[in-house]
Every structure is written in structure tokens, then in C-alpha cells.
Amino acid sequence: NAGVTQTPKFQVLKTGQSMTLQCAQDMNHEYMSWYRQDPGMGLRLIHYSVGAGITDQGEVPNGYNVSRSTTEDFPLRLLSAAPSQTSVYFCASSYSFYSDWTGGLGNTEAFFGQGTRLTVV
Amino acid sequence: AQSVTQLDSQVPVFEEAPVELRCNYSSSVSVYLFWYVQYPNQGLQLLLKYLSGSTLVKGINGFEAEFNKSQTSFHLRKPSVHISDTAEYFCAVSVWMDSSYKLIFGSGTRLLVRP
Numbered sequence: 263n264a265g266v267t268q269t270p271k272f273q274v275l276k277t278g279q280s281m282t283l284q285c286a287q288d289m290n291h292e293y294m295s296w297y298r299q300d301p302g303m304g305l306r307l308i309h310y311s312v313g314a315g316i317t318d319q320g321e322v323p324n325g326y327n328v329s330r331s332t333t334e335d336f337p338l339r340l341l342s343a344a345p346s347q348t349s350v351y352f353c354a355s356s357y358s359f360y361s362d363w364t365g366g367l368g369n370t371e372a373f374f375g376q377g378t379r380l381t382v383v
Numbered sequence: 384a385q386s387v388t389q390l391d392s393q394v395p396v397f398e399e400a401p402v403e404l405r406c407n408y409s410s411s412v413s414v415y416l417f418w419y420v421q422y423p424n425q426g427l428q429l430l431l432k433y434l435s436g437s438t439l440v441k442g443i444n445g446f447e448a449e450f451n452k453s454q455t456s457f458h459l460r461k462p463s464v465h466i467s468d469t470a471e472y473f474c475a476v477s478v479w480m481d482s483s484y485k486l487i488f489g490s491g492t493r494l495l496v497r498p
Contacts, residue, residue: 266426295486302392304473304488305427320485352426354486371417372486374426 264288268353268375275343275382283338283378285353291373293356294336298322298349299377305352311336343382351378385410385478389489397497398466404459404492406474415477416457417486418448422470430472433457444468469496 269284287294295310307320311330325347327339336355340347353375388407396402408414415434419427431442438450448459457474474489 293484297488302490304387304389304490306488307485310485318481354427371429371432372427374419374428376426377424 266353266355266373266375268351268378270378271376272379273381275340275380277343277345277382279343281340281343283340283351283353283380285336285338285375286334287336287353287355287373288334289355289357289373290333291355291357292333294330295320295354295372296326296328296336296338297352297354298347299352300349308338308351340380345382347380348382349380351380385414385476385480385485385487387474387476387487387489389474389492391492392490393493393495395495395497396464399463401462402460402464402468402494404472404474404494406457406459406489408455408457408474408476410455410476410478416448416450417475417477418442418446418457418459419473419475419488420444420470421473421491427473430459464494464496466496466498468494470494 266287292313296308297305299305306322308326309328311317314330314333317328354372356372386409390405417432418430420430421427430446431440433440433450441447446461471491471493473491475486477484477486
């Protein structure tokens with residue numbers, strides 16, 4: 263059971279380049295999210311999705327796009343990379359016990375990928 | 384607004400000594416509380432969680448945490464730490480807002496266990 267898989271593990275980009283960070287989970291989780299981790303700031307929510315076809319912004323969405331065409335995949339796109347986006351990115355997923363579409367993390371455990379370390383020069 | 388405060392950015396401790404990592408949260412609504420651990424170059428994994436019921440929660444690797452509603456705290460404790468407990472620890476709250484639950488993290492506490 264792979265859990266949450268993120269690719270790539272490391273990436274160096276030049277300012278202005280675009281790229282997509284991949285995230286896939288094989289647990290049939292409804293809820294998926296992207297965080298960035300910066301020193302002294304913990305993890306901050308970028309975007310999240312409560313199910314296929316539904317996405318929403320988190321705390322720090324600027325400069326990032328997401329889509330959720332399938333339950334399994336939740337890619338994060340950097341439109342035009344900037345040095346301020348140098349960070350470690352984590353994808354997370356959780357199974358919602360709620361039957362309606364607004365189910366989220368609630369009282370369920372979030373499973374995290376191994377992270378992508380991105381450097382923008 | 385909901386927030387999570389971890390007062391200590393780093394906690395050095397000797398092996399086999401007890402440790403307490405502090406976490407306070409602010410929320411006007413009911414929350415679910417979590418502690419996650421991040422070992423070097425790895426993702427986060429769940430240590431323990433408080434959902435309801437007993438305020439003392441036991442987790443993996445001998446850790447436990449106590450929920451104190453009046454003080455809005457959820458401190459993590461271990462009676463005797465090992466070198467292998469060296470890691471970063473994150474307190475988090477799951478709150479309902481904007482039609483969905485959000486997991487809000489504290490800034491993390493780095494536990495450094497010395498021999």
C-alpha cells in the first residue's frame with residue numbers, strides 16, 4: 263500500500279518557470295490538500311479539495327493552481343516560479359466520515375507524502 | 384480566527400529525561416486536536432489525536448497528551464525520551480470553517496535528545 267506519493271522529491275527551478283508537483287493517493291480518500299513548510303512557520307495550507315471536481319483556496323493560494331479530475335490525483339501547479347516559493351511542499355489526504363460533499367479532515371487522520379523540496383533561483 | 388501556538392521552537396533534553404512540548408490553541412468552536420511528528424527528511428505522521436471523551440490521550444512511541452479545555456491547551460508529554468525521539472513535533476487543530484474542515488498547524492517544536 264503506497265499511501266500518498268509525491269513526485270519529484272527535489273526540484274530546482276529558475277524564476278519564471280512553471281512546473282507541476284504531483285500527488286497521488288491509493289486509499290480512496292475524499293479529502294486532499296497541499297501545504298508548504300517554511301522554517302518557523304509550520305505548515306500552511308495552499309489549496310484543498312473535498313472531492314473530485316471540487317477545489318478551494320487555503321491560507322496561501324497565490325501563485326498556485328490545483329485541479330482534481332480524479333479521486334486519486336491532486337497536482338499542484340506553479341504558474342511562474344518566484345524565489346518566495348522556495349519551500350518544502352507536502353500533500354496530504356484523509357478519509358471523510360461525512361456523507362455530504364463538505365466532508366473534510368474532521369476527526370480523521372491526515373496522511374502525508376514524503377514532501378517535495380523546491381528551490382527557485 | 385483560529386490559531387495554534389507552540390511556545391518553544393526547540394527543546395533540548397537528555398536521554399531518559401521527561402519532556403513536555405507545549406501547545407495552545409485559540410478557537411471559539413469545538414475542535415479536534417492532533418500531534419504529528421516529522422523525522423528528518425520525512426513527511427508527517429500522526430502521534431495521537433483528541434476527538435472527545437477522556438482528556439488524556441495516549442499515542443505511539445510512549446507519548447501522551449492532555450486536553451485542557453479551560454486553558455485551551457494540548458501539551459505533549461513523554462516520561463523518558465530516547466535518542467530516536469529527536470524530531471520536529473507539530474500540534475494541529477481541525478476546525479470547521481468555510482464549509483469544510485481545515486487542519487491548522489503550529490510552527491513546530493524541534494526536540495533534540497542528547498546522550
